[in-house]
Amino acid sequence: MNDLKYLSGFGSEFSSEDPRCPNSLPKSQNSPQKCPYGLYAEQLSGSAFTAPRHENKRSWLYRIYPSVCHKRFKPFLKGNITSDWDEIKPDPNQMRWNPFDFPSSNEKRDFVEGINTICGAGDPKLKLGLAVHVYSCNDSMKRRAFYNSDGDLLIVPQTGKLRMKTEFGILDVVPNEICVIQQGMRFSVQVTEASRGYILEVYGRHFSLPDLGPIGANGLANPRDFLTPVACYEDVEENFEIVAKYQGNLFLCEQNHSPFDVVAWHGNYVPYKYNLANFMVINSVSFDHCDPSIFTVLTCQSERSGTAVADFVIFPPRWSVQENTFRPPYYHRNCMSEFMGLIHGRYEAKEGGFLPGGATLHSIMTPHGPDVNCFEKASEEELKPCRIADESQGFMFESCLGLAVTKWGAQECQKLDPNYNKCWEGLKKNFTGPKN
Numbered sequence: 001m002n003d004l005k006y007l008s009g010f011g012s013e014f015s016s017e018d019p020r021c022p023n024s025l026p027k028s029q030n031s032p033q034k035c036p037y038g039l040y041a042e043q044l045s046g047s048a049f050t051a052p053r054h055e056n057k058r059s060w061l062y063r064i065y066p067s068v069c070h071k072r073f074k075p076f077l078k079g080n081i082t083s084d085w086d087e088i089k090p091d092p093n094q095m096r097w098n099p100f101d102f103p104s105s106n107e108k109r110d111f112v113e114g115i116n117t118i119c120g121a122g123d124p125k126l127k128l129g130l131a132v133h134v135y136s137c138n139d140s141m142k143r144r145a146f147y148n149s150d151g152d153l154l155i156v157p158q159t160g161k162l163r164m165k166t167e168f169g170i171l172d173v174v175p176n177e178i179c180v181i182q183q184g185m186r187f188s189v190q191v192t193e194a195s196r197g198y199i200l201e202v203y204g205r206h207f208s209l210p211d212l213g214p215i216g217a218n219g220l221a222n223p224r225d226f227l228t229p230v231a232c233y234e235d236v237e238e239n240f241e242i243v244a245k246y247q248g249n250l251f252l253c254e255q256n257h258s259p260f261d262v263v264a265w266h267g268n269y270v271p272y273k274y275n276l277a278n279f280m281v282i283n284s285v286s287f288d289h290c291d292p293s294i295f296t297v298l299t300c301q302s303e304r305s306g307t308a309v310a311d312f313v314i315f316p317p318r319w320s321v322q323e324n325t326f327r328p329p330y331y332h333r334n335c336m337s338e339f340m341g342l343i344h345g346r347y348e349a350k351e352g353g354f355l356p357g358g359a360t361l362h363s364i365m366t367p368h369g370p371d372v373n374c375f376e377k378a379s380e381e382e383l384k385p386c387r388i389a390d391e392s393q394g395f396m397f398e399s400c401l402g403l404a405v406t407k408w409g410a411q412e413c414q415k416l417d418p419n420y421n422k423c424w425e426g427l428k429k430n431f432t433g434p435k436n
């Protein structure tokens with residue numbers, strides 16, 4: 001199973017049949033009196049039935065058993081997932097986390113047990129807001145599947161390949177790729193080594209591609225580079241656990257068959273992956289530093305136009321050519337929250353201290369920008385065309401909401417770097433004008 005097949009496109013109407021059951025998709029209707037091969041028809045709705053056509057999302061799944069064939073849910077008390085944003089007092093300080101730990105080798109932890117919430121805002125009950133989590137695991141989910149009833153998960157692996165077995169088929173996701181598993185979709189994560197990464201969860205709308213405006217019809221993340229799996233069922237009648245995240249808490253129920261029993265499906269509500277190396281980078285070729293929104297891969301919009309509950313932005317390898325310009329990120333204060341992670345390499349504004357597998361949070365209006373070394377180097381360097389962020393990939397989850405840090409993020413993970421502010425302490429006074 002190494003040559004997985006994928007369907008290409010973003011937001012397309014796809015259809016897929018497992019080749020072991022030709023003609024398993026009903027023709028020209030969704031719900032025939034009897035489905036081919038004795039399958040059950042089941043609709044998975046990702047939008048209100050009545051949502052406008054351009055936002056209307058649903059898929060039809062043709063499966064061996066309908067999903068309702070399961071026992072009752074009970075609380076599942078593992079990991080540190082939460083949507084309680086009042087665990088600790090607010091703290092506007094710049095925050096930097098050292099790389100998060102892998103599980104110790106004498107402990108077995110699967111993906112769902114290994115999710116820890118760092119920060120977030122809003123309420124899954126109101127379908128508004130987001131959460132940022134990190135995961136760290138060393139065991140595959142065996143006869144266990146997970147689904148999130150609270151929203152969509154954008155998963156950013158940092159170490160280790162994830163084999164995402166979903167109801168729609170199988171996706172392999174390696175570091176420098178991302179995947180999105182949308183609300184309600186069942187999946188199971190298989191790993192082959194200690195694995196770690198980041199998760200952006202959005203409670204409200206689904207992710208969309210940013211508008212391109214004057215860029216034109218092509219560029220940034222192109223729709224054809226988004227890949228969706230093909231139908232691949234298993235007919236296994238054994239005990240399976242279904243873990244659900246519901247209103248910020250985990251629950252577990254059992255059933256006597258595999259949830260990955262979908263023989264055929266069609267629709268526009270699907271899981272997908274994207275390779276960040278396919279991002280077509282657009283940037284300034286004259287002077288000045290573009291705002292990082294120019295690197296937006298996916299956005300989850302709020303009701304306010306042009307304002308995101310969460311943007312997923314990357315800092316990809318590229319040429320830097322601006323003339324007469326301080327080329328790294330400018331010093332700034334932002335009305336948005338900025339959570340950053342590093343997949344590999346180094347981030348141009350902070351060559352030390354911000355490490356792969358770690359993170360930073362610069363909260364609303366909290367000042368930040370290049371560290372002392374970066375400022376001094378970039379103020380003096382000869383402005384030849386040069387590659388930046390080569391062999392590197394940083395990213396940002398940027399949100400219009402104020403993010404609260406959880407108890408795990410602030411205390412229990414023990415990764416906060418108390419010396420983060422020192423990186424700006426040596427900034428000198430270079431002022432040459434009169435005193436008053």
Ligand SMILES: O=C(O)Cc1cc(O)ccc1O
Binds near residue numbers: 330338349362368
């Ligand atoms: O703070 C950061 O490092 C992220 C960032 C990058 C950039 O190029 C411009 C603004 C910005 O917030």
Ligand SMILES: [Fe+2]
Binds near residue numbers: 332334338368
């Ligand atoms: Fe910033």
